[in-house]
Amino acid sequence: MRKIVVGTRQSALALTQTGQVVEHLRKLCEDNGIEAEFELKKIVTKGDRILDVTLSKVGGKGLFVKEIEQALLDGDIDLAVHSMKDMPFELPPGLTVGAVPEREDPRDCLIMRDGYGIDDLPKGAKVGTSSLRRASQLQHYRPDLKIEPVRGNIDSRLRKLETEGFDAILLAGAGLHRIGWSDRISAYLDPELCLPAVGQGALCIECRDNDPFILDLLAKYRHEATTVAVAAERSFLGKLNGGCQVPIGAYAKLTGETGRDGRPQIELTGMVGSPDGAKILKDTQRGTDPEALGLGLAESLLAKGAAELLAAVQE
Template sequence: MRKIVVGCRKSALAVTQTEQVISDLTLLSQEHGMDFTFELKNIVTKGDLILDVTLSKVGGKGLFVKEIEQAMLDKEIDMAVHCLKDMPFELPKGLINGAVPKREDPRDCLISRSGAGLKDLKYGARVGTSSLRRSSQLAALRPDLIIEPIRGNIDSRLRKLENGEFDAIILAVAGLNRMGWEDRITEILSPETFLPAVGQGALGIECREDDAELRKLLNLYNDPQTALEVTAERTFLGVLNGGCHVPIGAFAVLNQAPNREAEATEHALQEITLTGMVGKSDGSIILRETHTGELPVQVGEEVAKLLIGNGAEKILTETMSH
């Protein structure tokens, strides 16, 4: 029997979602006659230690995964469960994303102390978020709001709201759902007006590329639809070379191609619709483009090219130079 050591951040959300994955993989391994046991190992990342500075100023997404990835390369752990939106586009040599399980709700939500939705928040309300993507879209929709940085785990952010430090905060619906705190949500923000982060709501199960035994199990756990959608989104991100430093959002939906004879067959032709955005951090400019196609990589590349053609490159360069 092989013991799989699973690396995990210490936050309540990270532990909760990792334990759920371990439970799912335990059942899968039993169903398919694989002899695995799992052990959770907590790892503190740089992103967990630096809480008084916005992510964009201290290194972006990789802050939450670097120490975990090094432990994997050193064979101290065998796999890790990440929020896919925290995973950089390029992974270290020797590591791969072994599975993307079925996606949770990808949308953002507003939680307010008064119970007011976004359009009904009082003039000049203080809204907490450290995401430039969220700040950009908030400022475009409500220029009067005072948008202030907020760091910390999901539970500490909710406490800051309750303590009166903010009138409202923006969080991912997926994290609240996984914690069983969906009743705290005041308003879910539609992707039609408020695009989520690339890969939001999805998990990435990272492992060593040469671990054939574990990869066989993870392949069974992979959700093909989610994998195609996030491939389009992450390709878009990769072309724009984006991260936490810049306001970039994307949302892909896989849908059956209409009016095709193949639709009723097992190999029905599917199309992916991707909407991407790049904006100025102050919300003064928001660029959005949508493209539909059959290949996720090509769809991601096309939306990025459309945005670049409309001036996205200049916005990204200006944002990253600040």
């Protein structure tokens, strides 16, 4: 009997999605005659400790994973469940992505005091988000909106909608779906208006690269279409060297068609924007190689001036 210790952040959402992953893995073990028992280990990350500063000012990508990755490297846990959008492009030596399960809804959504869409917000409405990506795209569409930072877990952000006078707050729809609060969503933002974060809606199951038992189990949990789409998005991110501190978005989907090489065709859209939304660079490309597609799309935006935008943000 193999005991599998699963590392997770301790927020309600993290515990919920980790619990869902464990149930899927437990069922896979039963169906395949694998003897295993699971134990959860809660780990506090730097991103969980620092709640009074926007993510872009405290280091961006990696804030919610470094302590968990260290527990993996130390052998304290056997696998970890992360939100893919929190994952840096490069993983520490010795760790690997064991599985990317099927993606939830990747879209951002509005939780509003009144109304059912972004056009219902009054002129000068106060909207809460700590994401430069969301702020950039929202300001581009509605320059009149007053964007203010809001941090914390989902329930504390929802409370701030009432206690801090926000007209709306922006959250990822996937988190609200997983935690069972879909009824709080006033409106979804179409990716045409607001491209999601890289990997948004997807989970990353990380493990050590020298643990064949865990690797074999996670291979059974891998969702091919999600894995391919997220690989294209992350390739785009890696080329631009982006994190939470820069307004970068990307969304890939399989078109249902097949390329000449017999592989599924991927459509990838990416954006880089200025924090105030005054300038948004966006492009869409298609291909069958996710890594090459991400690199090509990044090169396209760099040729249009993305490097200057990113440099200005990171100064």
